[in-house]
Amino acid sequence: MAQRQPLIAGNWKMNLNHLEAIALVQKIAFSLPEKYFAKVEVAVLPPFVDIRSIQTLVDGDKLLLKYGAQDLSPHDSGAYTGDVSGPMLAKLGCSYVTVGHSERREYHHEDDATVNKKVKAALKHGVTPIFCLGEQLDVREAGGHVEHCTEQLVAGLKGLTAEQVRDVVVAYEPVWAIGTGKVASSADAQEVCAAIRVKLAELYGEDVASAVRVLYGGSVKSGNIAELISQKDIDGALVGGASLDADEFAKLCALA
Ligand code: PEP
Numbered sequence: 001m002a003q004r005q006p007l008i009a010g011n012w013k014m015n016l017n018h019l020e021a022i023a024l025v026q027k028i029a030f031s032l033p034e035k036y037f038a039k040v041e042v043a044v045l046p047p048f049v050d051i052r053s054i055q056t057l058v059d060g061d062k063l064l065l066k067y068g069a070q071d072l073s074p075h076d077s078g079a080y081t082g083d084v085s086g087p088m089l090a091k092l093g094c095s096y097v098t099v100g101h102s103e104r105r106e107y108h109h110e111d112d113a114t115v116n117k118k119v120k121a122a123l124k125h126g127v128t129p130i131f132c133l134g135e136q137l138d139v140r141e142a143g144g145h146v147e148h149c150t151e152q153l154v155a156g157l158k159g160l161t162a163e164q165v166r167d168v169v170v171a172y173e174p175v176w177a178i179g180t181g182k183v184a185s186s187a188d189a190q191e192v193c194a195a196i197r198v199k200l201a202e203l204y205g206e207d208v209a210s211a212v213r214v215l216y217g218g219s220v221k222s223g224n225i226a227e228l229i230s231q232k233d234i235d236g237a238l239v240g241g242a243s244l245d246a247d248e249f250a251k252l253c254a255l256a
Pocket of ligand 1: 180181218240
């Protein structure tokens with residue numbers, strides 16, 4: 001059975017300019033003891049415009065914190081105004097990129113086929129995709145959440161080899177829990193994360209399924225992280241709102 005290192009990733013969404021980003025990263029990095037980072041991986045996912053400043057800070061001060069982006073283009077380069085590519089993120093030292101976040105699916109109409117292309121683009125350039133999936137409230141109320149999430153999983157990973165899937169991080173983010181303060185119960189989160197692992201085993205083998213990290217995201221705070229992460233199939237969290245407050249985020253990480 002593979003040992004999965006927990007990952008706490010802070011999704012800043014469209015918040016903080018590069019000066020505010022530097023201040024927040026410094027505060028987080030120095031709030032946690034160095035030895036903590038050997039146990040738990042911590043990443044921040046700022047807006048694109050902050051990444052270069054964070055890279056300079058992380059490299060200059062040899063911080064153990066990782067960083068990444070919130071989206072990438074499925075294309076490597078070309079006439080795609082406003083987009084940012086995998087090679088650009090790789091050059092900036094990004095370890096992670098979120099793909100298929102529900103806000104991208106809703107506001108930018110990203111479908112499963114686009115998400116699949118973006119997962120492939122990230123892997124191609126050595127940036128680990130944090131592949132987000134999750135159901136809307138009506139789907140959960142109708143009892144279709146497990147099926148919905150496993151369908152999104154299959155579609156997002158379509159065409160990947162087992163070795164590639166091993167490098168993907170999956171984030172289960174029920175849409176009704178994102179930014180609402182309504183966290184899924186640990187049992188509800190575990191149910192879907194376990195179903196994701198079962199589906200990964202069915203498609204890519206037990207070995208890959210036990211190596212892939214599955215995160216939970218949706219109103220995670222210092223008050224609920226411990227219970228969520230104690231679940232067998234939850235390997236960390238994707239954190240939105242609570243990642244913008246250094247004290248709260250560091251407290252949350254320390255409890256993970
Ligand atoms: C997110 O943006 O991925 C998220 C989980 O947000 P929040 O923690 O604010 O619900």
